[in-house]
Amino acid sequence: AQSVxxxxxxxxxxxxxxxxxxxxxxxxxxxNLFWYVQYPGQHLQLLLKYFSGDPLVKGIxxxxxxxxxxxxxxxxRKPSVQWSDTAEYFCAVNAGGGGNKLxxxxxxxxxxxx
Amino acid sequence: DTGVSQDPRHKITKRGQNVTFRCDPISxxxxxxxxxxxxxxxxxFLTYFQNEAQLEKSRLLSDRFSAERPKGSFSTLEIxxxxxxxxxxxxxxxSADVTYxxxxxxxxxxxxx
Numbered sequence: 001a002q003s004v005x006x007x008x009x010x011x012x013x014x015x016x017x018x019x020x021x022x023x024x025x026x027x028x029x030x031x032n033l034f035w036y037v038q039y040p041g042q043h044l045q046l047l048l049k050y051f052s053g054d055p056l057v058k059g060i061x062x063x064x065x066x067x068x069x070x071x072x073x074x075x076x077r078k079p080s081v082q083w084s085d086t087a088e089y090f091c092a093v094n095a096g097g098g099g100n101k102l103x104x105x106x107x108x109x110x111x112x113x114x
Numbered sequence: 115d116t117g118v119s120q121d122p123r124h125k126i127t128k129r130g131q132n133v134t135f136r137c138d139p140i141s142x143x144x145x146x147x148x149x150x151x152x153x154x155x156x157x158x159f160l161t162y163f164q165n166e167a168q169l170e171k172s173r174l175l176s177d178r179f180s181a182e183r184p185k186g187s188f189s190t191l192e193i194x195x196x197x198x199x200x201x202x203x204x205x206x207x208x209s210a211d212v213t214y215x216x217x218x219x220x221x222x223x224x225x226x227x
Contacts, residue, residue, distance in 0.1 A: 004156075034215075044207075049215060051214065100214075101147065101159035102157070102216060104156030106156050
């Protein structure tokens with residue numbers, strides 16, 4: 001069975017600071033990887049995804065993530081956060097080869113202070 | 115707006131009552147998923163449909179839970195004899211066959227008193 005670990009449950013940053021949120025997954029086969037974001041009072045939105053190809057993927061709002069297969073990791077980064085990035089961030093994985101279920105991590109609550 | 119919609123958004127019920135939630139997916143999406151999310155946790159998979167066929171059910175989906183997707187359009191999730199442990203946010207998502215991107219609805223928050 002696949003599983004996802006997010007190392008940081010709560011992160012507090014000042015505006016303009018750099019962000020890196022860790023995500024590790026456990027699954028031996030081909031995977032598709034996702035980061036979702038949930039802004040306060042809103043529903044889950046897709047931030048970025050990795051299916052294959054270039055392991056550095058770029059998403060919306062200046063976010064990017066790097067897939068490192070040897071480390072089973074898919075960390076999310078942003079060079080300079082804004083107050084509006086305050087949200088909960090979820091890493092998710094599904095087993096490659098089908099439109100299957102997503103397995104989510106427990107989420108990281110990010111608070112960006114002015 | 116043509117996103118995933120869910121109804122109701124909030125439901126308060128007494129223990130032992132039955133509840134039913136509805137999900138309307140994005141119209142061209144043939145895959146539909148139900149998840150449950152409790153406080154401090156990520157969404158957990160419950161079940162998934164491809165068109166009208168229910169293809170996978172989680173062990174989280176006890177006998178008190180049933181989901182349907184008649185005609186491959188909207189879906190309903192029913193919980194019978196609700197328990198306090200059923201209190202959670204129930205999320206619906208949909209995706210198209212050729213992509214694995216799941217689009218989520220706003221969820222139905224269930225409170226069992």
